[in-house]
Amino acid sequence: MNWMFPQSVSTFGPEIDRLYYIILAITGVVFVLTEVLLFYFLIRYRAREGHKAEYNHGNTKAEVIWTTVPFVIVVGLALMSVGVWKRIKDPSAFPPNAYQIIVTARQFEWEATYPGADGQLRTADDFKLLNRLNVPVNRPFVVNLESSDVIHSFFVYPFRVKQDVVPGMTIPVWFEVTATGEYALGCAELCGFGHYSMDGTVMVQTQTEFQAWEATQIAARAAAGVANLAAAGATGAPAN
């Protein structure tokens, strides 16, 4: 779509992208202005015969202008960013009744825990996936991030989601995807020698597909029986 950003597929993605382009426009103007002036001055005022530099210690009026104008611009930028940031990161502003899962990061893999039949996390019927996430489209989705060793970072670029995973904390992050497909999940924080290889896949399905998939997972979990369940849970092996 454009050469800068790969397409964003989450509800807040376009808002971030828009902010990016606003900043790009402002800084672009500042960039062109300052660089053009710089090169113009370099050429225009190069030393020549019979030409003398003007003795000048400054100009208070100019000083005031180029202090206040950038101030107004940058504070404006910050004000524009506040709302978007709150909407994305403020835990009290998370959309209600989102689908909740846990993702546990460890060197060098991602383990997703789904609530299972009872719809509750951290119960016996939870089922797990390794390096894979299934996500329903157009539904708020909350990932509770946990780490069992070092800091990782949960990164799905097309969703415009990135959040460090800190051991000892549970950090929720939400998104609502707007297009089905397969997206790459990556780790963006140096977490050891295998950091580069800590990738996974996010499958975004239609809601019906997702429910069907969830049902088979639950059925498989039930069929596996209590003994297998415990074994699978203990080793953290994927259910499928």
Added chain:
Amino acid sequence: MEVDEKKAHPPYMLIWGVLAVLMLGKVLISMLIGLKWLAVLLLVIVSFTSALLVAFYYMHLRFEPKKLWLLAAVPIPLILIFIFTVMQEFTQR
């Protein structure tokens, strides 16, 4: 020392007495006052006073140019900013 300097010494022994009493006071506050926040508040005030006494009289800050007071005060806002900001981290956890 300059010969023309007529300044008497600060009351060193008096300060010492005050410091000792303040220390005793702190121990008593800690042992006797059950109300946690009140004890903490008092302790902070008392130890801040003691610290100031040491700086002002034993380190002679009281008799130095005001510029040095300024210099010596530089870290204080930084310390407060750091500690109180990072504490915010844990108010919600």
Added chain:
Amino acid sequence: MSMTATRTDYDLLPYAGEHHEELSFIRKYIFSTDHKTIGKQFLFMSLIFMLLGGIMAMMIRWQLGFPGQPMPGGTLLPETMSPGGIILPEFYASLLTMHGTFMIFFAIMPLLVGVFGNLLIPLQIGAPDMAFPKLNMLSFWLAVPSGLMMLASFFVIGGAAGSGWTAYAPLSADGQYTGVYMGQRLWLLALFILGFSSITGAVNYITTVINMRAPGLTWFRLPLSVWALFITAILALLAMPILAGALIMLFTDHALGTTFFRPAAGGEPLLWQHLFWFFGHPEVYILILPAMGIVSEILANGARKPVFGYKAMVFAICAIAFLGWIVWGHHMFMSGMNPMLGTTFMFSTIVIAVPSAIKVFNWLGTLWKGSIVFHVPFLNAAAFVSLFIIGGLSGVFMASTPVDIVITDTYFIVAHIHYVLFGGSLFGIFAGITYWYPKMFGTMMNELWGKIHFAGTFVTYNLVFFPMHELGLQGMMRRIYDPNNYVYLQHLQPLNTFISVSAFALFAFQMIFMVNFLYSIWFGKKAADNPWRATTLEWSTPSPPPHGNFQQMPTVYRGPHEYSVPGAREDFSPQWESGGAGAPSPTHHATAH
């Protein structure tokens, strides 16, 4: 409790005209207490470490440009680093960690603070030496073993530290996560020693500037380089001990089993980040402010004009330094920090653009209506302005919290780092070295080769680092050994290869600088006392100045950058010359040889 302020104080040092004894070779060149010699020692030390850091960068670029292919000469390295010449992931992690560490702590910081602080402060304020010459020597002789220790960590069992120059706990707090035990501890100890070295240096600089200025040199007549170095020293004085404390805690976590940053027993990984960045952000301004001061001075010299808005420049330096203390959280927007704090930090961060704007526009104002002489120092200084703008503006993207979600920990950050640190600080250093080279060595560097180095560096530098913005926008994470592991990054390989090839060219151009630098020490053209026709005090003494710097204590009569004063005989009016119109002064004649 006061002492008289005359030069009879027992802690003052003799000027050149006064008696001083002959020194043995060792006392003169190795354990010297002369600030100029120490400055030069710092120069050699940090250039060598920068060369090492550059070589590490080349290996990084080899791996990213030609992943999995045997590196030329790679077979010379031990099996534990690159068996068959192919760089291992663990070696890559050590390389990027040590590249960042060496460049920041052992190249740029000693170059700016150790070299220019030492060389310029006494010379530009008219003092015979630093306030504490022995402490100064200690500062250097702590830095050397610290750097060697850091280097040695490559060769211990387990290899060098591999947790990034930021050493985020708990990766860095427990050897079990990386298999690096000894290396990480050496990293921590070496930085601790370096911190001590910086603090002793800072104490010296601050005392010297406050107490040893020549008569007439009021605060607002200080050259901007001295102002910048002074404020930088305050930053270092207050920031390095924070790092030192944090390093100790991390060290005991790693070596003894305490639990400050290890969450298993209740420690807080984020506390490390807070401490590190509370030091780290002032640190990045330590790395830019002296360069800004140097550049201001050289721009004025090249343009033959006074610095535009001198006082505003001073206040901007102070404002940047203060704001630098309250923005550290911008490195932690995505760290799991309380998101409300993120908002506060965004505001404070973005406001730094204002004093930076003041500086940029004043630089432009300095050039405006000048009469510009394009000597090599000036060219590098102008490049500083043009590239710092790019690096600074990319900082604004990251300061906006929502945008930072996308670009944090990608190559956009790597681009920012190098625009401010290479485009900014290092170009400032190139400008400074070439400008004060005659004062250091008494000879001039070759002008033509200087220009070739400048042009080549400017072009290849942009070819290397500008495309990194694009890599970041395409989602390429930093610190990854092989981006091809992600399918969506595979189409970037040609760009990565292009960057690597450009980087090799960039490195090759640095060799020109190295040869020019070394060759000119012995074979360079003999330098005049004041080859750039400049105004500050260091140019009133011979090149190089004798032990004790000045024949007698100089007196200062005017502001620091008085060029093209109307009615003056010359287009520069030195600080040391009395009289309004640049009349010849007795001091000047006394020191000419």
Added chain:
Amino acid sequence: MTSHAAAVGDGGQERLERGFEFYNLKLGMWIFLLSEVMFFTSLIGAYIILRFAHPEQFPAPGTVLSIELTAFNTFMLICSSVTMVKAYAAVQHDDQQGLQVWLLATIILGASFVGIQMYEYVYLVREGFVPIANLYTAEGGPLYGSTFYLMTGFHGTHVTIGVLALTGVLLRARTGAFNSQKLGPVEIVGLYWHFVDLVWIVLFTIVYLI
């Protein structure tokens, strides 16, 4: 205090323009102490923050640590501060005897402080109060042990350095190196010593009493 305001006009003055009215060594010591403040900030700040985050790991005052013993130790440090100013007052009056006696008293008090701290450590380690997380068996949690030893340990290190520096000054004082005209080293070692005392006043409060 002599006044020689270093107002320097454009004329050539005989005097240096000095920002402060005292000598380099003293200014340097004050500046160094500022960096010490920041050093202790990072250690004490870490303690305050960790304790705020994990109050359950820090038992009430007096349960693990002995307040009485340390109160006595604190008192000794306060006494050592007063002996230090006495030494300084002595040298100001060219009282060589007094200088040496008071310096010696300061050294003895300082060394005893370190001695008592060592004793305290040994006692605490026997109780299972150790800095090492997985050996910690005392009340509270391992964060308590880690922070306690690091803070008090680094303070103790400072006291030890101070004792050594004082000893050096005493040895020089015995050769008559100092007098009312030349007392820089006595004054700056005093500044350092009082600073270390000041830090302890803060540490004692927040570690033992709060």
